[in-house]
Amino acid sequence: MEAKPRQYEKTFLEAYDLFGDAIFRFCFFQTSKREVAIDITQDTFIKAWEYLDKGETVDNMKAFLYRIAGNLVIDYRRKKKPDSLDNMIENGFDVGFDEKGKIEKQFEGREVMQIIEEIPDMYKDVLIMRYVDDMSIPEIAEVTGETENNISVRIHRGLDKLEKTMAEKNRE
């Protein structure tokens, strides 16, 4: 990114237009809550801007954004307290309201989307990045800090696990 302030801002907003939805999807699949996903998406871009505004440079904007979003998701998971039903209702939880389920019903892949919740995060993350967000293996490697070989293996195993889990569900 250039140092010229206006161009700098414009490029950043273009990055939001380009990657906003992908970051949102990533957060949504990680948190299962639409409001939280939108909050984290907004935070991700604000954090990215704060970083760039200090004069720091970023080689791969997409990977950079995913890293921030990933860290915020981890923060969210760590700080998430076990919910009691009373607390949840007090905080606005509507019994019977399933945002994710509602969206999933809009497309046929809902079965996979439900089962993907059941496989470990390490596989879920790479499968979402690879197939939902259409990221290349080198890009995923850059975001996660793993080697490309590791990512390839993880994707392969993740698909295996997904297939087995689906087969088990079908037998039930």
Add this chain to the structure above:
Amino acid sequence: MKNIQEQLKRGQKISMNSNEKGLIRATLLRTINNSSVVIKKATSPYIKNILVTMKKSVVSPFSFHSFVKVTALTLIILIGGGASLSFASEKTLPGETLYNFKISVSEPVREALAFNKQNKAFIQAKRIVARVDEIKALKEGGILTEEKSAMVKNLIEEQSASFIETATELTNEGYSDAVVETTSILLDSLNDYSENVKEEEKILDTEATKLENGNPVVTLMKTENLKTTKVEDDSSFKKIEKEIVFTTTDISAVIGAVKKSIENKLPEVVETIKEQEKQTQKESTVNEISEKTSDANYILNQKQKICEIIATTLSEAEILKAETLTVKNSIDTKNLVLTGTSENEGVIVLSYENIVSGIKIYENNISYLFTNSVLIQTIGTPLSKIPFEEKELKIQSTEARKIIDQTYITNECEKINLIAYKETNILGRTNLIPVWQYKNENHNILINAVNGEPIKPVSEEYLR
């Protein structure tokens, strides 16, 4: 396994809606614009408000608090009627569910509950300020359309008329100070708006320079006088005659000029009224009182005219700015959409979503101001041989819209180059329409954005 991958890919359909996107964008814009200011964060990392130490705090519209607020309000509405609905509708924008409630119920009720006329004038002025703020919010959120702009403009006109009516009554009753005070609130708001417009003009200038430097064949945009507005002369208040030249490149100057004329006029209005009051006290004759009322009415008529000019100016500024931005951002060819073919005429019709600094222009919303159809004509190559299925111009099918044969051209379209601007005249306004070229060993295709006109290839000089 392949089936699983395909099912996973269906998750790509999950996305934010346009409101959510627009609100995040608006928050980012505010953050960027205030990035030199300290940004404080609330305690929770993901459910929180972003507090910026500026005039207004920037609050996440999706925060936990707003979620609770909405839920709580729904309950209160169900139990106790619509009192809280007005609070819920407070921040709504044109096009949102509660906006009509705010305009036709909440605000009029508040106005009706004013304890005196001064308070009523104040509330009316605040309503006009709220409309200007809404335009700003819509623009920042990238959801300002011509329709919404017209709606807000009408409201400004209506509300200005009400305000002037109350102000007239107040002046007649001798409360000219209250009139001046409330008018200054309006001026403050317009000042803010004007500053905002100026900032965006700077961005446009930078973009224009970049475009010219990058494309030697780009025709420079011409500045055209589009509108001339006259403020009538008034002998009672010296010379306020001012001719405002409306140009595409100097929109903010127009707003500034109108504002300045009010600002110049305001002290004179106050002075005149005070002088007249003094005279009235001294002489106390019925005739003089009558004369004073007549003058005061004239002042208010003048103010009303100016209010109307401001309202028109704001609306025109929005449209012209959007139009200018459209032309300048038309080189974004990433979202070309095939909407139909007509082999007999040798053309392919495309439309495109033009992302203009957050303003999305969809084919259904496009009026004469926004060019939406793109015609492709080949030079010396039969249409059937257009290489749409080759690597250079890959087409992906999509179900996103209802148009038959709809296809998306992928990012490969970046290989299409902007080679010229063609000048067209639409409803008396000059527009510069971008012309793109796709050229390889076998094909030479011109993509020319026109508005239903037959395609006219650009001159050969652009093709070299």
